[in-house]
Amino acid sequence: MTSNAQARGETPDGGPTDELAWDGSEQARLASLGAVLGAPTTGRVIHTGPARTYYEADPEFRHPQSGSVATRMLSEGLDLLGGLLCRRFGRVLVRGFARADGAGDCYGLLLLPPVAYRAVEFLTPLADGRLLLTSTHPGPGDDPRRGLLRERAPGERVEELFARHQARLAGLGARPAAVVPTLAGLARALDGLLDRVDA
Numbered sequence: 001m002t003s004n005a006q007a008r009g010e011t012p013d014g015g016p017t018d019e020l021a022w023d024g025s026e027q028a029r030l031a032s033l034g035a036v037l038g039a040p041t042t043g044r045v046i047h048t049g050p051a052r053t054y055y056e057a058d059p060e061f062r063h064p065q066s067g068s069v070a071t072r073m074l075s076e077g078l079d080l081l082g083g084l085l086c087r088r089f090g091r092v093l094v095r096g097f098a099r100a101d102g103a104g105d106c107y108g109l110l111l112l113p114p115v116a117y118r119a120v121e122f123l124t125p126l127a128d129g130r131l132l133l134t135s136t137h138p139g140p141g142d143d144p145r146r147g148l149l150r151e152r153a154p155g156e157r158v159e160e161l162f163a164r165h166q167a168r169l170a171g172l173g174a175r176p177a178a179v180v181p182t183l184a185g186l187a188r189a190l191d192g193l194l195d196r197v198d199a
Helices: 024-037 069-075 158-172 183-198
Strands: 041-048 053-057 079-085 093-099 106-112 119-125 131-135 148-152
Touching (some): 069 158, 106 158, 131 158, 148 183
8 A cells, every 4th residue: 555655756754765656637637638539648749730739659558469560560671660649540549660771761550540440551751742652541542732642452461552552652753752760750741641631
């Protein structure tokens, strides 16, 4: 049982302890934020765009399992960046990956809503300002007016989808823009995508 002094981070005689103090107001804030975002969050703001704020997801929440989509992403040369949450995502956790080795640079996305559904996407910002998105989620195709190039392939495995993304990129003859392999880099790329989709 924890005493009031321990809860305040003090020993019974009033001195400091090595234990972290329980911050009820901070825990309440994170719980409230997690309820709005649809998943637990660390509360750390990763990126703030003109219309959206992106938060770091709790790294232990829906952690990738061995043999999972995440493992297949890693086998394609993408590194795990972590998880993002944003109100605009509609309670979907975005597990982010990146490949920035100069050969097939892109972001990988594993979309994890609170229902039994998953979508995989690859996103490459292009040097000419357009964005290439390849997704297992059904939806509209290319929108040249908005600078969106979209490939849809529902049901494809990660390896097939990645090959499709790379083939489309090669076919465009366009040079990828620099992919910044951080959660902040991914959040900025997603913000650019959503600005176009929401326009």
